[in-house]
Amino acid sequence: MISTYPFVSGKYLIGGNWFEAAKKTNVINPANINEIVGEVALCSASDVDHAITTAEKAYESWSRSDIEERASTMHLAAEEIKALVEENVTLLVRENGKVLVEAKKDLLRCVDIMHEAADELLEWWKPEVLPGNQKVQIRKRARGVTAVISPWNSPMILTFKRVIPAVLTGNTVVVKPATNCPLTIMSFLKVVASYFPAGVINVVTGSGSVIGEALCSDPRVKTIAFVGSTETGKEIMRAASGTVKKLYMELGGNDAAIILRDANLDEDSIKRLRFGVLRAAGQVCSAIKRIYVHESRYEEVVEKLKKEFQRIRIGNGIQPDVEMGPLNNKSQYDYVKGLIERAAGSGATIISVGVQIDPESWDQGYFILPTIITGADQNSEIVRAEQFGPVIPILPFSDLDEAVQLANDSEFGLRASVWTEDEELAIQLAEQLEAGAVFHNNHTVFQDLHLDFPGLKESGLSREVRHCGLEYFADSYGFAN
Structure with a gap:
C-alpha cells in the first residue's frame, strides 16, 4: 500500500x-x-x-x-x-x-x-x-x-x-x-x-x-x-x-574475541569475524572491539583479516553495492579518528584498508576505513576504550589463562566469543569469561527476538x-x- x-x-x-x-x-x-x-x-x-x-x-x-x-x-x-x-x-x-x-x-x-x-x-x-x-x-x-x-x-x-x-x-x-x-x-x-x-x-x-x-x-x-x-x-x-x-x-561494551590455537580460520570464519567487527561500521555495543589470538596464529589472523578488510566497499549506504557506511555523527567520528591517531603516536602499527566507492566525496562524510591496529599493549587506550567504530586492535597471548585474564581485564562485560574446534573447551572458557553472553565461533546477536541477556559489570x-x-x-x- x-x-x-x-x-x-x-x-x-x-x-x-x-x-x-x-x-x-x-x-x-x-x-x-x-x-x-x-x-x-x-x-x-x-x-x-x-x-x-x-x-x-x-x-x-x-x-x-x-x-x-x-x-x-x-x-x-x-x-x-x-x-x-x-x-x-x-x-x-x-x-x-x-x-x-x-x-x-x-x-x-x-x-x-x-x-x-x-x-x-x-x-x-x-x-x-x-x-x-x-x-x-x-x-x-x-x-x-x-x-x-x-x-x-x-x-x-x-x-x-x-x-x-x-x-x-x-x-x-x-x-x-x-x-x-x-x-x-x-x-x-x-x-x-x-x-x-x-x-x-x-x-x-x-x-x-x-x-x-x-x-x-x-x-x-x-x-x-x-x-x-x-x-x-x-x-x-x-x-x-x-x-x-x-x-x-x-x-557500553568492549567485547573480546579469543582465537585459540586450533581455531578454524577458513573463509567463512574470517567473514564471521569481520562481520563481528564491522557491522554498522563497528557502531554496535556488542561488536568485537578486541581480538586476542594465540601467538602461533597471530600473523595469520592479522593477514587474513587485512585481506578481508581490503575488499570492503565503503561509501554512502544508499548505494546498493556499499558494504559499510559512515560513522553517524561528528562527535563519534572525531573520537575514533583521535583514538587511531593516538595509537599511532604511541608506536602502534596502523593498517587502514578498504575500497572508497566515491573518493571525490569521501571528505564530505564521516567515513573511516576499516582499521587494524597491531603493536598495542593491554593498557593502551585503543584496547581499553570502547572504540565504537571500524577499528580493531589485535593482541597475541601464550596460554589460556592469560587469554581469559586479558579478556576479563575491563570494566565492561557485555559479550565475548571463543573461536576453537573444541566445543567443550569453549564452554569451559565461557564459564570463566565475565560477559553476559559468550558465542562459539561467531560474534553476533541473538536471532530469536524472544531472547536477550544482560551485560555484566558496567x-x-x-x-x-x-x-x-x-x-x-x-x-x-x-x-x-
Whole structure:
C-alpha cells in the first residue's frame, strides 16, 4: 500500500497530537554532511512535563484494557508498519548511515517484535499457580509511565524492543529518540500510536540533558529503559535514585574475541569475524572491539583479516553495492579518528584498508576505513576504550589463562566469543569469561527476538529476557488464599 503517513519532521507527539517546538535543529546525512534530511524539535522541560502528565492520565484506562485486545491491535499495527518498510528504509540510511541491507533488516525486525511480543503476551500473562499447601498465584500488572531513551546507532530495533513490550503489558510510554536520527522512529511510531488510545505513546525530542533529566527525576515515571553509554547510564541512575525507579539499561561494551590455537580460520570464519567487527561500521555495543589470538596464529589472523578488510566497499549506504557506511555523527567520528591517531603516536602499527566507492566525496562524510591496529599493549587506550567504530586492535597471548585474564581485564562485560574446534573447551572458557553472553565461533546477536541477556559489570542492569522483554515492564505479585 502507499502510506498516507509521511514522516514527521520538526514536531513532537503528545496525546495523539503533533506540536511545533519553539526551537529546532537539523538532522544531517552522515554520508553527506551538506544534505539536510529533516528537522528535529528541541523540546523543553515543560514539554516533557506535558508528555508525562498525558501518559499518566492515559495509563488509568489503558492499564485496565483487555489483554487480547492489546495483542490483536498490535498485530494490526504491525501489518501496516510492514507495508511502510520499503518507503522508509532510505530515510533510515540517510539519517543514520547504515547500508541498505542493514537498515531494512532493522525495520523488518521491528515488525517481527510487534508480532512476536503480541503472541507471547497471552500465555505469559496468565497467572502461575505455585506448588504447596497454600494456594499462591504469581500474577502480573503494569507499572505506569515508562520512559524509553533510545540510542543513535540502532535506533529502530532498540526502540521497538522496549516500546512494544511496555505498551503490551499495559504501560504508557514517553519516548526520547536520539537527536541525530529520530525521523524514522517518528515515522513508525506515528503509525503505531494511531492504533492505540491517545496518550499511550508519546514522543519528545531534543537535548539529552534537558529531556533525560526531566524524565529520570520525575516521580510519575516508574520505569526507565535506556540504551547508550555507560557514563550516561550512571547519570540516569543518579537522577532516578530519588524515586527508586525500575531500570532496564543496556550500556557500553568492549567485547573480546579469543582465537585459540586450533581455531578454524577458513573463509567463512574470517567473514564471521569481520562481520563481528564491522557491522554498522563497528557502531554496535556488542561488536568485537578486541581480538586476542594465540601467538602461533597471530600473523595469520592479522593477514587474513587485512585481506578481508581490503575488499570492503565503503561509501554512502544508499548505494546498493556499499558494504559499510559512515560513522553517524561528528562527535563519534572525531573520537575514533583521535583514538587511531593516538595509537599511532604511541608506536602502534596502523593498517587502514578498504575500497572508497566515491573518493571525490569521501571528505564530505564521516567515513573511516576499516582499521587494524597491531603493536598495542593491554593498557593502551585503543584496547581499553570502547572504540565504537571500524577499528580493531589485535593482541597475541601464550596460554589460556592469560587469554581469559586479558579478556576479563575491563570494566565492561557485555559479550565475548571463543573461536576453537573444541566445543567443550569453549564452554569451559565461557564459564570463566565475565560477559553476559559468550558465542562459539561467531560474534553476533541473538536471532530469536524472544531472547536477550544482560551485560555484566558496567555493561548493563537487567536480567535475561525470555519473553520478548515483557518481563521488564510488568511487576509480578503474589496472590494467596
